[in-house]
Amino acid sequence: MLSAPIPMHIPDGFLSTPVSVVLWIISIAAIAYALRRVGNELGERQVPFMGVLSAAIFAGQMLNFTVVGGTSGHLLGSALATILLGPWAAIIVMTSVVAIQALIFQDGGLVVLGANLFNMAIVGVAVAYTVYRAIHRLSGGRQWGIFVGGFLAAWSSIEFAALACALQLAASGTSPANVAVPAMGGIHALIGVGEGLITVGALAFLYATRRDLLIAGEGSTPQGKLVWGVGLAIALLLAVLSPLASAYPDGLEWVAEEHGFIEAARAPLYEVIPDYLFPGVSNEALATILAGVLGTLIVFGVVFAIGYARRKRSAT
Amino acid sequence: MHVHYLDPYQPRHSPIHNLDSRVKLALALAYLLSTSLTPAGAWASYILLAAILLSAERLSDLPFSYFLRRAILALPFIFAALPLPLTTPGHIVAEFSLGGLSLRVSAEGLIRSASIALKFWLSIQMAVLLTVSTPFPELLQALRALRVPRLLVAIFGLTWRYLFVFADEALRLMRARSARSGQHPQGGYRSGRTLAWRAQVTGSMAGSLFLRALERSERIYMAMLARGYDGEVRMKPLPPLPIAQSIFLWIGIGILTLIAALGHFLTRLG
Numbered sequence: 074m075l076s077a078p079i080p081m082h083i084p085d086g087f088l089s090t091p092v093s094v095v096l097w098i099i100s101i102a103a104i105a106y107a108l109r110r111v112g113n114e115l116g117e118r119q120v121p122f123m124g125v126l127s128a129a130i131f132a133g134q135m136l137n138f139t140v141v142g143g144t145s146g147h148l149l150g151s152a153l154a155t156i157l158l159g160p161w162a163a164i165i166v167m168t169s170v171v172a173i174q175a176l177i178f179q180d181g182g183l184v185v186l187g188a189n190l191f192n193m194a195i196v197g198v199a200v201a202y203t204v205y206r207a208i209h210r211l212s213g214g215r216q217w218g219i220f221v222g223g224f225l226a227a228w229s230s231i232e233f234a235a236l237a238c239a240l241q242l243a244a245s246g247t248s249p250a251n252v253a254v255p256a257m258g259g260i261h262a263l264i265g266v267g268e269g270l271i272t273v274g275a276l277a278f279l280y281a282t283r284r285d286l287l288i289a290g291e292g293s294t295p296q297g298k299l300v301w302g303v304g305l306a307i308a309l310l311l312a313v314l315s316p317l318a319s320a321y322p323d324g325l326e327w328v329a330e331e332h333g334f335i336e337a338a339r340a341p342l343y344e345v346i347p348d349y350l351f352p353g354v355s356n357e358a359l360a361t362i363l364a365g366v367l368g369t370l371i372v373f374g375v376v377f378a379i380g381y382a383r384r385k386r387s388a389t
Numbered sequence: 390m391h392v393h394y395l396d397p398y399q400p401r402h403s404p405i406h407n408l409d410s411r412v413k414l415a416l417a418l419a420y421l422l423s424t425s426l427t428p429a430g431a432w433a434s435y436i437l438l439a440a441i442l443l444s445a446e447r448l449s450d451l452p453f454s455y456f457l458r459r460a461i462l463a464l465p466f467i468f469a470a471l472p473l474p475l476t477t478p479g480h481i482v483a484e485f486s487l488g489g490l491s492l493r494v495s496a497e498g499l500i501r502s503a504s505i506a507l508k509f510w511l512s513i514q515m516a517v518l519l520t521v522s523t524p525f526p527e528l529l530q531a532l533r534a535l536r537v538p539r540l541l542v543a544i545f546g547l548t549w550r551y552l553f554v555f556a557d558e559a560l561r562l563m564r565a566r567s568a569r570s571g572q573h574p575q576g577g578y579r580s581g582r583t584l585a586w587r588a589q590v591t592g593s594m595a596g597s598l599f600l601r602a603l604e605r606s607e608r609i610y611m612a613m614l615a616r617g618y619d620g621e622v623r624m625k626p627l628p629p630l631p632i633a634q635s636i637f638l639w640i641g642i643g644i645l646t647l648i649a650a651l652g653h654f655l656t657r658l659g
Contacts, residue, residue: 082466083466084513085508085509085516086424086507086512087469087509088425088498089425108538108541112539112540118610120540121547121606121610121613122606122610124543124545124547124550125602125606126542126602126603127544127547128514128547128548129549129555129599130599132552132556133559136559136563136595136598138587139587146588147409157599165541165544168541169541169548170548172545173549175516176520177397179459179513182512183516184418187517193506207623242469246501247475247505248471249471249472249476252476255470258644270589271588272590272592273589274592274595275592275593275596275599277589277592278596278597282597366574
């Protein structure tokens with residue numbers, strides 16, 4: 074009943090030891106820093122506040138709604154926690170949730186716990202924060218910014234965590250990248266919509282009952298450029314690595330090249346994103362990366378420009 | 390909801406249950422690490438690891454079927470390793486066609502995906518054994534002994550304690566929703582309006598759960614203050630490990646290291 078609703082918890086055995094160790098080191102450093110930041114902010118309230126809210130997010134994952142047939146939408150909660158509590162507290166809350174899921178309910182392994190913490194507590198939170206802040210700025214603090222920002226933050230927290238998970242599987246040699254990345258990315262693009270809808274519902278409820286939590290909410294106030302930059306960097310890195318890994322499959326190509334099914338397999342996969350490829354660049358992977366990076370930069374550039382112009386106008 | 394409904398701990402009087410929680414956690418982690426380090430295709434090492442696991446399960450006084458049932462829950466993830474036999478280059482052992490697509494199965498790929506499945510199967514059962522034989526408070530103490538920060542351990546402890554309270558709260562919210570919702574007795578009629586509406590109702594439930602948690606955390610903080618809490622997390626010092634248990638711990642770690650080393654030696658040889 075309390076098992077994780079979203080298939081993103083990697084069990085033991087699926088990641089190679091070096092990948093697990095590297096991600097453990099990153100996660101420990103980030104969590105230790107977050108603990109200190111939250112401790113400075115909340116002081117002695119830290120333990121009861123973080124503990125109780127982790128329990129609430131954990132139990133909140135039980136809430137579901139019917140999508141179609143037997144499938145249902147669920148909440149993972151990293152975006153909601155980020156918007157309401159701020160990135161540092163959200164990292165602690167998600168750490169507590171993911172660690173207990175692994176320790177008690179075997180949702181995710183223990184050797185690979187570092188990787189699961191990285192995906193859900195760090196990538197999920199940092200990307201959600203970056204997206205939410207960007208939209209918030211864009212909206213100039215108006216109502217739609219909270220809801221559009223909430224939806225996109227929730228969707229991207231799921232999608233980017235799934236891409237990170239797929240790349241870890243590929244880097245461990247468990248799953249070929251050109252299968253894992255489209256499969257994980259595709260499934261979670263749908264699951265992310267459910268997450269986004271629930272998050273918006275929760276934000277709408279809180280907007281009606283406790284507007285102060287959202288207006289002065291931790292997610293709406295700038296909390297250092299650090300998380301923002303890290304979130305942007307993670308998003309960019311994953312946007313680069315995912316198509317790169319898919320474009321250089323070491324396995325499927327071997328089967329495909331020998332049977333001429335490479336064109337057949339590629340056509341539908343690349344028809345979806347034909348404009349992703351750069352004209353004039355012959356290397357397909359390079360072109361995809363260029364397009365990915367440029368796209369991300371353009372989006373953030375536009376967001377910044379509009380936000381800046383808006384602030385200037387309101388200042389005069 | 391009663392704690393025992395969710396808590397996987399199974400009280401027994403077995404040698405495994407009586408082992409110090411610190412020894413149990415350290416050995417379980419060593420076992421998982423050793424399994425993770427064993428290279429693909431080192432069957433001898435896997436047999437030894439399986440033998441250790443099965444004897445520990447036998448000693449725990451719980452039926453094998455119990456472990457199998459809990460291990461099956463994580464099984465869907467195995468799909469991630471399924472394409473490997475088809476995509477790993479190497480010696481081809483089988484070839485068949487499927488709707489115009491001819492598939493080739495390579496020996497290397499088969500070995501790799503079988504090894505991943507085995508590692509997963511052994512690891513998850515060891516993790517199940519750890520949780521069914523150790524109450525969570527003892528597991529927290531063991532985490533402390535392994536130098537997990539006290540603050541984090543205290544947060545884990547509170548999360549666990551209030552998880553059941555909020556699971557109850559979430560169940561009440563869902564019961565209230567189904568009490569207010571209707572469904573046509575004959576199938577084929579859509580109920581519950583649109584998808585977005587249903588999602589919004591669920592979102593409101595999540596929001597109200599969050600608000601209740603926020604208010605409860607205030608009350609808990611006040612109650613802690615009233616009992617003299619000053620921000621310092623104090624925990625009872627752990628008793629020293631009995632000498633027999635610590636010898637057992639180091640022998641266990643030694644054996645597990647040897648098994649992983651054996652795996653590397655065998656695959657290097659072959």
